Structure formats: structure tokens, C-alpha cells
Amino acid sequence: MAEGRIACRLAARNFCKWAGNPRFAFVLGFLAVTVVSSVLPIRAFLRDTGVPMAPWLFPFWCTDLYKQATMLLCAAFLLCDAPFLDESAPYVIVRAGRGVWAAGQVLYILLAAAVFVLYLAALTVLPFLDRLEWTQSWGKAIGTLALTDAAGAYGLSITFYQSVLYGFTPPAAMGLSLLLNWMMVSLLGLVMFVLNLCVGRSAGAIACCGLVMFNYFINNFLNPRLYRYFPASLSNIAYFNGSDFTPQYAAGVLAGMLALLLAAALLSVRGKNLSARRSI
Numbered sequence: 001m002a003e004g005r006i007a008c009r010l011a012a013r014n015f016c017k018w019a020g021n022p023r024f025a026f027v028l029g030f031l032a033v034t035v036v037s038s039v040l041p042i043r044a045f046l047r048d049t050g051v052p053m054a055p056w057l058f059p060f061w062c063t064d065l066y067k068q069a070t071m072l073l074c075a076a077f078l079l080c081d082a083p084f085l086d087e088s089a090p091y092v093i094v095r096a097g098r099g100v101w102a103a104g105q106v107l108y109i110l111l112a113a114a115v116f117v118l119y120l121a122a123l124t125v126l127p128f129l130d131r132l133e134w135t136q137s138w139g140k141a142i143g144t145l146a147l148t149d150a151a152g153a154y155g156l157s158i159t160f161y162q163s164v165l166y167g168f169t170p171p172a173a174m175g176l177s178l179l180l181n182w183m184m185v186s187l188l189g190l191v192m193f194v195l196n197l198c199v200g201r202s203a204g205a206i207a208c209c210g211l212v213m214f215n216y217f218i219n220n221f222l223n224p225r226l227y228r229y230f231p232a233s234l235s236n237i238a239y240f241n242g243s244d245f246t247p248q249y250a251a252g253v254l255a256g257m258l259a260l261l262l263a264a265a266l267l268s269v270r271g272k273n274l275s276a277r278r279s280i
Helices: 002-020 022-039 041-049 065-078 089-096 098-123 126-131 139-147 162-167 170-198 203-221 224-229 247-268
Strands: none
Touching: 002 089, 002 098, 022 041, 022 065, 022 098, 022 126, 041 126, 041 139, 065 098, 065 170, 065 203, 089 098, 098 126, 098 170, 098 247, 139 162, 170 203, 170 247, 203 224
């Protein structure tokens, strides 16, 4: 119990560093501009039609190939310092022990991933607070944008996949998008933790960029059946086909990857040099 409290305090300590690091302000500000600018054309549509907006835009926003890549690359940049060895780390490790310290860093990655994804979801809702309709259905606005050419007419860059519209209830699509993207961002953070510690500082960033961008190559050059084998594709609900590529399959594979990386992260600190490293 005491070790758990120490790990929680170590995770909280990492969150406190956000205020003094310009990288976090840049990433969060960049995402705010990117998300809000991409959804603002919907306000013109709402004004012209007089219909309210349901709070279920995030599942469509994050299924777009380029927006998903932007989101995941920003997440990788946010966590690129893993395993977060600052000047005080050697002292903290001596006091808390390597295992507890590693658990605190892993807990921070999982919590930071949750904050990151919830922040993005909130950004897709905030521009419509004055026109928001709390409903369990997709609502007239999303339904019209998905089933007509209104999205193109208003210059909207979001693709409203009918497979999402008809394949999921709005709460299920939202919950699944939040869960799978949280798992994917957590996976990137843990990959960064393990490779930066075991291979070298840039190894984690290179691997994470490869994981994210390979989805683009599948989409443009390779067989779409490969989607079901790569993490970034597993977190995109627009790719599910209801047969061999299902939400259960995607969540199970991502959970298995996370379990392996969690074990690797906790074991990788044994015998490694945990001296301070300059923050990016």
C-alpha cells in the first residue's frame, strides 16, 4: 500500500512538470488550433439549418487518417522524454527503489494518455456548447453531414463514415473511441519508455513514428487486410468489418500488447543506468 502511494505521488510529480515545460504548452495549443479549426465549419452549417449538435463528433474526428496521425504524433512528442529521467531522478530512485519508481512512471504514462484523449474529445464539443443537444442518438446535424453532401459544401475536412453511423450507437462509438485511443497512446508511451531506456534516446521516437506512419502506407500502398495487424489501425473504429476485424479483437490485441510492454517497462529498469538525461 505504501509503495502504491509513492508510485501515485511520482506520477503526480510528473504532471506538475507540465506547467514549466514549453513542449506541453505547444502540443496542447497546437491540438486546440487543429481540432477547433477542423470542426468550425460545422458552426456555419448549424447556423444555416437551425439544427442543434449532438456531442458525438469525436468518433468521426479521430477516424480520419491524417487527423489520427496528427493526434498520435503529438502524443509521441508529449511523451518523448520517457522514462523521464530528470536531475532529481537518481535521488528519487535511491529513496523509492527502482521498481516503485518505474511503476510511478508507467502510471504517469497511462494517466497522461487518458488526459490527452479526454482533452481531444472535449475540443470536439467545446465549439458547440451554445448549440449542444444532449441526446442518445447521432442527432440531425451529424446524420445530415454523414448522409448528404453538406460536409463538402461547407468545406468540412472530417469524413463521416457510414460504417460508424450504422455500426455503433453514439455512446458505444464514443466509449470505444476513447478506450482504443487511450490504449494506443499508452502503447506509444510504453514503447518510448522501453526503447529509450534499453536501446537509446532516439530509438523510441523513431519506432513510434514508424508505428503511426505505417498506417498511411497501408492505406495508400498495401493490402487493407493488414489493418488488423498494426496498433494504429486497431484504434480506428472505421476499419472494423464486423467479421474478422471487430472491436473485441482490436481491444484484445491492444490489451495484450500493453500487458507485454508493461512487463517490459517494469523489468527494463533492472541493471540499467538511470542517471539524469536532459529534457527535450
